[in-house]
Amino acid sequence: MRSFAACLTLITMVSAASLAQAQQPAAPAAPAALSQKQMMMVERLQANALQSRLGLDVLESLTTEIGPRLAGSPDEARARDWAMAKLKALGFENVRIEPFTIPYWHRLVENAAITSPAPQKLYVTALGGSGPTPVGGLEAQVIGFPDVASLRAAPEAVVKGKIVFINERTVRTQDGSGYGVGVVKRAQCQSVAQSKGAAACVIRSVGTDSHRFPHAGGSARSRDGANLANAAVSAPDADQIARLLARGPVRLRLEIGVETKENAPSGNVIAEIRGATRPDEVVVIGGHLDSWDLGTGALDDGAGVAIATAAAKLIKDLPMRPARTLRIVLWGSEETGLHGGRAYAAQHKPEAAKHIVAAESDFGAGRVWRLETDFGPMAAPYALALHQALAPLAINPGPMQSGGGPDVGPLKELGIPVVELSQDGTDYFDYHHTPDDTFDKIDPAALAQNIAAFATFAYLAADSDWDFRAGR
Amino acid sequence: MRSFAACLTLITMVSAASLAQAQQPAAPAAPAALSQKQMMMVERLQANALQSRLGLDVLESLTTEIGPRLAGSPDEARARDWAMAKLKALGFENVRIEPFTIPYWHRLVENAAITSPAPQKLYVTALGGSGPTPVGGLEAQVIGFPDVASLRAAPEAVVKGKIVFINERTVRTQDGSGYGVGVVKRAQCQSVAQSKGAAACVIRSVGTDSHRFPHAGGSARSRDGANLANAAVSAPDADQIARLLARGPVRLRLEIGVETKENAPSGNVIAEIRGATRPDEVVVIGGHLDSWDLGTGALDDGAGVAIATAAAKLIKDLPMRPARTLRIVLWGSEETGLHGGRAYAAQHKPEAAKHIVAAESDFGAGRVWRLETDFGPMAAPYALALHQALAPLAINPGPMQSGGGPDVGPLKELGIPVVELSQDGTDYFDYHHTPDDTFDKIDPAALAQNIAAFATFAYLAADSDWDFRAGR
Numbered sequence: 001m002r003s004f005a006a007c008l009t010l011i012t013m014v015s016a017a018s019l020a021q022a023q024q025p026a027a028p029a030a031p032a033a034l035s036q037k038q039m040m041m042v043e044r045l046q047a048n049a050l051q052s053r054l055g056l057d058v059l060e061s062l063t064t065e066i067g068p069r070l071a072g073s074p075d076e077a078r079a080r081d082w083a084m085a086k087l088k089a090l091g092f093e094n095v096r097i098e099p100f101t102i103p104y105w106h107r108l109v110e111n112a113a114i115t116s117p118a119p120q121k122l123y124v125t126a127l128g129g130s131g132p133t134p135v136g137g138l139e140a141q142v143i144g145f146p147d148v149a150s151l152r153a154a155p156e157a158v159v160k161g162k163i164v165f166i167n168e169r170t171v172r173t174q175d176g177s178g179y180g181v182g183v184v185k186r187a188q189c190q191s192v193a194q195s196k197g198a199a200a201c202v203i204r205s206v207g208t209d210s211h212r213f214p215h216a217g218g219s220a221r222s223r224d225g226a227n228l229a230n231a232a233v234s235a236p237d238a239d240q241i242a243r244l245l246a247r248g249p250v251r252l253r254l255e256i257g258v259e260t261k262e263n264a265p266s267g268n269v270i271a272e273i274r275g276a277t278r279p280d281e282v283v284v285i286g287g288h289l290d291s292w293d294l295g296t297g298a299l300d301d302g303a304g305v306a307i308a309t310a311a312a313k314l315i316k317d318l319p320m321r322p323a324r325t326l327r328i329v330l331w332g333s334e335e336t337g338l339h340g341g342r343a344y345a346a347q348h349k350p351e352a353a354k355h356i357v358a359a360e361s362d363f364g365a366g367r368v369w370r371l372e373t374d375f376g377p378m379a380a381p382y383a384l385a386l387h388q389a390l391a392p393l394a395i396n397p398g399p400m401q402s403g404g405g406p407d408v409g410p411l412k413e414l415g416i417p418v419v420e421l422s423q424d425g426t427d428y429f430d431y432h433h434t435p436d437d438t439f440d441k442i443d444p445a446a447l448a449q450n451i452a453a454f455a456t457f458a459y460l461a462a463d464s465d466w467d468f469r470a471g472r
Numbered sequence: 473m474r475s476f477a478a479c480l481t482l483i484t485m486v487s488a489a490s491l492a493q494a495q496q497p498a499a500p501a502a503p504a505a506l507s508q509k510q511m512m513m514v515e516r517l518q519a520n521a522l523q524s525r526l527g528l529d530v531l532e533s534l535t536t537e538i539g540p541r542l543a544g545s546p547d548e549a550r551a552r553d554w555a556m557a558k559l560k561a562l563g564f565e566n567v568r569i570e571p572f573t574i575p576y577w578h579r580l581v582e583n584a585a586i587t588s589p590a591p592q593k594l595y596v597t598a599l600g601g602s603g604p605t606p607v608g609g610l611e612a613q614v615i616g617f618p619d620v621a622s623l624r625a626a627p628e629a630v631v632k633g634k635i636v637f638i639n640e641r642t643v644r645t646q647d648g649s650g651y652g653v654g655v656v657k658r659a660q661c662q663s664v665a666q667s668k669g670a671a672a673c674v675i676r677s678v679g680t681d682s683h684r685f686p687h688a689g690g691s692a693r694s695r696d697g698a699n700l701a702n703a704a705v706s707a708p709d710a711d712q713i714a715r716l717l718a719r720g721p722v723r724l725r726l727e728i729g730v731e732t733k734e735n736a737p738s739g740n741v742i743a744e745i746r747g748a749t750r751p752d753e754v755v756v757i758g759g760h761l762d763s764w765d766l767g768t769g770a771l772d773d774g775a776g777v778a779i780a781t782a783a784a785k786l787i788k789d790l791p792m793r794p795a796r797t798l799r800i801v802l803w804g805s806e807e808t809g810l811h812g813g814r815a816y817a818a819q820h821k822p823e824a825a826k827h828i829v830a831a832e833s834d835f836g837a838g839r840v841w842r843l844e845t846d847f848g849p850m851a852a853p854y855a856l857a858l859h860q861a862l863a864p865l866a867i868n869p870g871p872m873q874s875g876g877g878p879d880v881g882p883l884k885e886l887g888i889p890v891v892e893l894s895q896d897g898t899d900y901f902d903y904h905h906t907p908d909d910t911f912d913k914i915d916p917a918a919l920a921q922n923i924a925a926f927a928t929f930a931y932l933a934a935d936s937d938w939d940f941r942a943g944r
Contacts, residue, residue, distance in 0.1 A: 067591070123907060
């Protein structure tokens with residue numbers, strides 16, 4: 001999680017929706033009535049989710065037995081094998097891999113140091129899509145900017161030959177909106193700096209912590225062809241550079257070595273509970289299977305894999321299968337460009353009309369605090385019914401203009417309704433894309449609440465005739 | 473901070489003293505009366521300390537302009553130059569370096585990975601005194617132990633040729649006593665494992681955090697000649713190894729390269745406020761100037777340097793200089809074997825009787841919560857007077873069997889009374905000896921309270937005729 005574009009979209013939507021909410025009276029319709037069976041099943045699912053260890057076990061297994069799983073790497077292939085075995089062992093149907101290929105990017109060497117005036121090592125990581133420096137590195141004077149806009153406004157003459165350093169901080173927010181703002185420099189420094197003849201880009205990590213971990217993440221290379229060396233330093237290292245810049249000239253050495261190749265293998269792993277009466281109607285829940293390579297991807301997005309898998313297993317264990325098909329999609333290669341989400345949408349475009357609704361978990365495993373939807377105007381009663389069913393888990397109604405998330409974004413573009421069960425992301429960007437994204441960062445109780453929420457939503461969507469497009 | 477031996481001594485003493493306190497009625501004597509002048513000066517010092525930025529500025533300057541400063545390295549030499557300039561600029565007298573030499577140890581290469589069953593990089597650091605592995609590293613099966621005692625009890629046959637892994641956790645405590653227990657494995661794994669023919673030692677970091685930083689620190693090499701490769705992994709990495717060991721055999725690859733040399737240059741930096749009436753009587757306050765090389769040593773022990781310097785400067789700025797000489801000692805090469813503390817004690821042994829009392833700050837910059845002393849039985853009124861003067865800073869009376877701390881330990885051995893203004897170390901071992909020990913971890917308000925406490929103690933000791941040895 002998350003692409004830059006998806007985030008900007010999200011921010012715009014959240015803002016618009018908040019305004020809309022503030023200006024309108026409360027919901028215009030009564031909720032759809034839940035049948036006694038639905039109410040009983042929801043109660044059972046929530047009780048079982050809150051006491052089950054399955055999600056935690058799935059997440060422990062993935063992060064321990066596979067560990068890091070970079071998009072397009074042999075580690076991601078091992079993760080697909082793991083997922084196939086796990087989903088089959090849990091008794092799901094139609095377990096399969098839908099393969100695709102991606103442009104592969106892999107860090108080989110990354111190091112940086114202040115060479116003058118106070119020589120010291122920096123904690124740095126290459127950003128996805130970074131070009132290499134010359135072997136042995138490059139050394140240059142640093143020019144600091146508060147943000148990309150200032151870099152854009154700077155004359156070429158003052159940037160040329162220098163290492164551009166952007167020291168913008170990331171704002172801590174519950175809904176992740178601080179990331180959408182902070183990530184602009186990660187996406188744009190490379191191309192703007194390259195156009196002005198800079199030697200390299202070094203940004204303050206897009207993260208809210210003050211630990212000495214740089215935060216990895218993709219940059220814009222694949223979109224605009226920029227190939228300048230592009231790296232992130234940890235927040236304390238950025239502070240150090242800024243303090244030295246306040247005293248006078250600063251020089252850095254930066255070495256980055258990368259490996260790239262075209263058409264590296266990736267794939268989405270899919271499993272189902274076939275619907276009892278309308279199996280061609282599909283409800284999608286999922287998370288992405290790949291992770292950045294520095295940590296073991298527990299929060300991003302082992303949690304999503306575990307939440308979708310455990311929620312579906314709880315539904316599978318109900319006395320009767322739902323009317324519609326519930327499909328788990330574990331997307332591949334999200335981090336390096338939403339490749340899995342795009343591949344799934346392209347491959348399943350012919351069945352788009354039969355996709356009832358889609359939801360993913362790709363924002364860690366903090367407690368779900370809000371349900372967002374993007375249903376048609378006549379489908380508001382279904383949103384209200386979902387809110388009622390989720391209320392015992394302490395989940396509020398949220399805006400009705402959900403973006404869906406990075407991997408379901410391409411499904412939304414096909415007109416498929418989406419739902420977001422918004423995790424509390426207050427701490428998410430302390431760990432996101434760092435070596436510190438490991439299993440110990442998971443709160444088992446919050447993970448269980450997530451599973452209860454996803455199971456509730458997925459069950460009600462799958463075992464009903466609700467049409468979330470109604471009135472569009 | 474802190475040597476293993478000093479810590480064990482400290483624990484023993486704290487325990488004994490706590491018992492003694494519990495069994496005895498409250499203090500047997502009335503406090504020594506403070507003169508009106510003393511009371512006025514203490515009030516002024518505390519008020520000035522709490523609003524001064526000097527300590528923070530000193531610490532910012534050291535950590536920014538020098539950064540890491542490994543014992544015996546050119547960086548430590550730069551730190552001595554920095555200290556000379558800073559102490560002279562602040563107007564202290566007799567600013568000088570007292571040089572000595574040390575055996576130098578320096579990490580060149582350190583990396584580790586799980587090679588089987590789930591290949592992934594580990595976050596590892598070589599422990600001070602570690603020997604090298606063969607170039608390119610060694611690879612071996614892991615054998616896990618809960619602590620050194622279990623390793624000691626294991627048959628040679630099961631250890632031989634394997635990488636010993638000790639997964640003992642460090643307990644979080646306010647007074648740092650958890651470190652004394654936890655550090656045993658760091659000090660002893662190497663020699664015990666080597667005696668059983670192990671391939672290497674890997675310990676769980678001695679630290680209370682769950683971030684992905686390994687904690688550096690000295691091992692016992694200099695004492696017993698063991699030269700096995702000896703390294704620490706971060707807590708999440710230790711958890712990962714343990715989870716894999718629970719599933720079956722685990723193999724690691726470990727590569728460590730080190731540089732050592734004899735007689736590397738180090739030194740203590742000394743400055744004074746000469747006493748007005750009894751200048752040959754000396755009160756010592758200080759901290760150590762060196763740091764481990766991974767971070768910039770803000771907590772360990774830039775804070776001690778800043779606290780001692782700022783406290784002395786506040787005393788220097790009083791209308792009249794104290795009766796006795798106040799001496800700042802910034803010890804060199806503490807981390808790699810208390811070299812500076814030992815050198816100072818050896819060089820100043822002839823004046824030991826004229827050393828009135830000594831105190832150091834080497835436990836971060838958490839708020840001082842307790843005053844410990846080791847005064848003679850007839851000097852209890854002076855301890856009580858100090859307690860009264862420190863009470864406005866929310867500092868409790870503590871045990872009267874202080875060990876003093878690592879660098880004043882050798883002075884205590886010469887019979888010189890010592891005082892400890894105990895910092896709250898609850899969070900100290902989250903950062904200790906990691907890359908994360910950086911300036912942003914300093915709480916300015918707590919640092920100011922430390923300076924107020926040290927200024928209060930140092931002023932009363934220097935501008936009085938109190939004999940802390942009384943009754944010995």
